[in-house]
Amino acid sequence: xxxxxxxxxxxxxxxxxxxxxxxxxxxxxxxxxxxxxxxxxxxxxxxxxxxxxxxxxxxxxxxxxxxxxxxxxxxxxxxxxxxxxxxxxxxxxxxxxxxxxxxxxxxxxxxxxxxxxxxxxxxxxxxxxxxxxxxxxxxxxxxxxxxxxxxxxxxxxxxxxxxxxxxxxxxxxxxxxxxxxxxxxxxxxxxxxxxxxxxxxxxxxxxxxxxxxxxxxxxxxxxxxxxxxxxxxxxxxxxxxxxxxxxxxxxxxxxxxxxxxxxxxxxxxxxxxxxxxxxxxxxxxxxxxxxxxxxxxxxxxxxxxxxxxxxxxxxxxxxxxxxxxxxxxxx
Numbered sequence: 001x002x003x004x005x006x007x008x009x010x011x012x013x014x015x016x017x018x019x020x021x022x023x024x025x026x027x028x029x030x031x032x033x034x035x036x037x038x039x040x041x042x043x044x045x046x047x048x049x050x051x052x053x054x055x056x057x058x059x060x061x062x063x064x065x066x067x068x069x070x071x072x073x074x075x076x077x078x079x080x081x082x083x084x085x086x087x088x089x090x091x092x093x094x095x096x097x098x099x100x101x102x103x104x105x106x107x108x109x110x111x112x113x114x115x116x117x118x119x120x121x122x123x124x125x126x127x128x129x130x131x132x133x134x135x136x137x138x139x140x141x142x143x144x145x146x147x148x149x150x151x152x153x154x155x156x157x158x159x160x161x162x163x164x165x166x167x168x169x170x171x172x173x174x175x176x177x178x179x180x181x182x183x184x185x186x187x188x189x190x191x192x193x194x195x196x197x198x199x200x201x202x203x204x205x206x207x208x209x210x211x212x213x214x215x216x217x218x219x220x221x222x223x224x225x226x227x228x229x230x231x232x233x234x235x236x237x238x239x240x241x242x243x244x245x246x247x248x249x250x251x252x253x254x255x256x257x258x259x260x261x262x263x264x265x266x267x268x269x270x271x272x273x274x275x276x277x278x279x280x281x282x283x284x285x286x287x288x289x290x291x292x293x294x295x296x297x298x299x300x301x302x303x304x305x306x307x308x309x310x311x312x313x314x315x316x317x318x319x320x321x322x323x324x325x326x327x328x329x330x331x
Contacts, residue, residue, distance in 0.1 A: 001237060002026035002066055004109075006052060006100060007073030008045065009036025011182050012115065012171055012226055016071060017042050018180065019230035028065050030058065035076065037327040040180050052096035055103070062107035069111035069237050070104060072097060075144070078188055079119065079284070082141035093144035098151060105159050111240045112152070113233050116165040116248070118289060120146040128292035131167070131248050138284055149248065156246045164236040164244075166229075168251040169291045173225040173312040174319035181319025182226075183326030191223070191313060194263055195320040198272040205274060207259050209281035218259035220288040222252040225306035225315070235300040249300065252291025253307050262309065269313045270321075 003020055007013040008029030013036065017027045027045040030052070041047050046065065050057035052074050061067070075093040076082070082089040097114070104112065119142030120135045137143040152163040172191045174181030182192045196202045210217040232251050257265075267274055296302045306312055 001068045001241070002028065003237065004028045004030060004061060004065070004067045004070045005045075005073065006030045006070065007036065007075065007115070009033060009038060009041050009047075010073055011184070012229055013071075013073035014040035014042070014180050015175055015226045016073070016230035016233050017045050018175060019227060019234060021045065023234060025234070028061060028067065030061055031074070035184070037183060039327045052100050053091075055099060058100060058103045059106065062103055062109065067107065067109050069113070069240065070100070070109060071113045071115070071233050071237070072100060073115045074100075075115065077117075077141060079139045079141050080188070082139055082144070086140035089140050089144050090147075093141075094147050094151070097148045101151065101155050101161060104161060105155075110159075110161050111237065112161060112163045113236045113240075114148060114152060114163055114165045116145045116149060116167045117142060118167050118169045118250070118252075118291065120149065120167055123286050124289060127288055128254060128290045129250065130292045131250055131295055152246070162240050162244070163246045164240060165248045166232060166236060166251055167248060168229055169222040169224055169289060171226050171229055172223045173227065173306060173315040175227060176315055178315075178318035178322055181316065181323060183323070190221070190259065190262060191266070191316055192320065194266045194274060195270070195313075195317055196324075197274045198266060198270040198317070199320055199324045201324050203275060204277050205263060207276060207278045208285065210278055211281070212287040214258055214287055216258050216260045219285055220256035220258045220290070222254065222256050222290045223262075223309065223312055224252050225304065225312050228304040228306055231305075232296060232300065232302045235302050239300055249296040250291040250293050251296055252293050253304055254291060254293055256288060256290040257309050262313075265309050266313050266317075269310060270317055
């Protein structure tokens, strides 16, 4: 396959491009570099800088390349920012994908894997979360992703564009080579924040609430290695190529770890002191989020390879310890 990866210079996108190439596929990357990094793009991938809302720019990519399918990661993803700037999120995340689908339809490309999120579920009614559970987002970020899922459903009905939406939980870790990893600005994900404290980039890690109804009082989350996520995107494309129907999958490990467990594991992996401060709860933090990935395992033949917390943190530490300030292309 020759795959167009929108947002392929971002964290999960760059790992997916790497996995595509390692599995013998071709990759064309389209990224605005507003959030992504040119240095994260695999040297064997063809790169275009552009915004999905620019019709001429995305049409050019389809005209110059024989694209078989699309993977779409091109979205803003900071929950807090989405609450303060909801219209920016709808403009980028929803309108951007709308223009992408229009361009795909013009080009006759009929397969897409969409990067969705567990935030589409909102406050879970039961654990583990399954794909048939109610989708009631509690922030604009989750709402934009759910809106795109609905747009994909109707695009399939009208234009025959087959899709797979992957709702994943907490992406973590880095490529096993240590050459690419997680670098957001600002950083909002727990594991890189902890590792920044271990490497001296930040002074401490904050725990937001120790009074949740969990074994140690801190929030519990399901962490999935970024390379395992990348592999699931490729397996989803392969299923569409076999004539698979449009559908939705959760992606997670099915095991939850508390904030304190993650911190203690990071201390063991890094052998570094990590200063911890306790603060009050943050609004909108559910006590526990754990995925059931049974559907993806059964239907995609997907099996996470990096499925223990120490493995995930070891790969992340390999990246953070050698790139304490992330990529050099920020500017």
